[in-house]
Amino acid sequence: MEVTRDRAWETLTRYTTSEALLRHALAVEASVGWYARRLGGDEELWRAVALLHDFDYEIHPTLDEHPQDGAAILREEEWPEEVVESVLSHAEHLAMPRDTPLKKSLFACDELSGFVHACGLVRPTGLDGLEPKSVRKKLRQPSFAAGVHRDEVYAGAELLGLELDEHIRNVIEAMQPIAAELGLRTAETADVN
Numbered sequence: 730m731e732v733t734r735d736r737a738w739e740t741l742t743r744y745t746t747s748e749a750l751l752r753h754a755l756a757v758e759a760s761v762g763w764y765a766r767r768l769g770g771d772e773e774l775w776r777a778v779a780l781l782h783d784f785d786y787e788i789h790p791t792l793d794e795h796p797q798d799g800a801a802i803l804r805e806e807e808w809p810e811e812v813v814e815s816v817l818s819h820a821e822h823l824a825m826p827r828d829t830p831l832k833k834s835l836f837a838c839d840e841l842s843g844f845v846h847a848c849g850l851v852r853p854t855g856l857d858g859l860e861p862k863s864v865r866k867k868l869r870q871p872s873f874a875a876g877v878h879r880d881e882v883y884a885g886a887e888l889l890g891l892e893l894d895e896h897i898r899n900v901i902e903a904m905q906p907i908a909a910e911l912g913l914r915t916a917e918t919a920d921v922n
């Protein structure tokens with residue numbers, strides 16, 4: 730089958746209704762798509778993998794099912810093995826090698842895009858004007874977006890061979906164009922009252 734972003738969206742939305750999960754998928758898609766352009770990857774493939782990485786989370790919310798039972802569904806639907814393996818590789822508990830730029834980017838963007846999203850939600854201008862320095866400061870506050878695994882954020886930047894600040898800056902830039910879809914305000918829509 731031909732791997733397209735739209736087909737991945739179709740599979741994702743067949744199994745996922747939660748707005749939070751759909752927004753997570755879109756945020757990771759934007760970030761991984763950004764890295765596809767930066768690293769010369771196949772953007773359509775990378776975006777599809779990003780959209781699919783948590784497609785089964787709503788039906789498999791525990792680590793004894795997600796994402797491995799989801800992988801079986803993807804195989805049944807005849808997604809190519811490259812897609813299935815890349816999806817599986819994002820899960821820490823499966824300890825699979827992240828041996829391609831796509832796998833590295835997916836892992837590096839998964840937690841960080843969620844964290845950057847959380848930072849944007851508490852700012853009147855969303856992601857506009859958000860600096861890596863203030864993201865880093867929030868990373869050091871355990872109570873802020875407590876569900877985000879800090880160690881995976883740091884490991885992700887390292888896996889890409891980037892300084893954390895650069896990686897944060899890239900992810901912010903990647904997510905800015907879809908701020909509205911992510912429920913974020915922008916400098917233009919900021920409530921000035």
Ligand SMILES: [Fe+2]
Pocket residue numbers: 782783786795796819820
């Ligand atoms: Fe996951």
Ligand SMILES: [Fe+2]
Pocket residue numbers: 753757782783839840
């Ligand atoms: Fe995820």
